Amino acid sequence: EPEVTQTPSHQVTQMGQEVILRCVPISNHLYFYWYRQILGQKVEFLVSFYNNEISEKSEIFDDQFSVERPDGSNFTLKIRSTKLEDSAMYFCASSERQANTGELFFGEGSRLTVL
């Protein structure tokens, strides 16, 4: 069964460092998403991406965050200068159609720990 894969599974970084989280969506999917979940809290939407541009973003997704689909297969989330409060599990998701009409397939997540 096709699946969304994410790397790394766990990354530890120092505050102020740049981090790139990588995702390989399901191959025929057209819509891509990043969500995050701070330990013990709700799953929060960050950004959605379609046709090589951001289609929607939350207020969490500020100028420190960026997304890219550099090579037609990977979908990356970059945090330019990490803060302690960026520590969370980050989930990538993809869908064949928009979330309203189809289901999202989530990866297993990348745990980011900022020290």
Added chain:
Amino acid sequence: DAKTTQPPSMDCAEGRAANLPCNHSTISGNEYVYWYRQIHSQGPQYIIHGLKNNETNEMASLIITEDRKSSTLILPHATLRDTAVYYCIVRPYNNAGNMLTFGGGTRLMVKP
């Protein structure tokens, strides 16, 4: 978005049906009801969705009341592996936005 209300936790005996309720009294006519679950700290997993008719798939059944103000997710024969947080989400069936808004969900504990 229409908000949903779910009990924070429920227990179910292994092998029995798990019935997870969700209230969405402000749901609009163009909004679908989605159910996802999250096992431990894994990524959320889609279960089922529906508009007004009852739906069934290999994982679960979704019963939506006639007035659409509430729904019930039914896991017919719960197993220990069904222990998870279950999220009920309502979203419009249009292009107004494509994100899912997760609430607190119901933590289902399946016990032997």
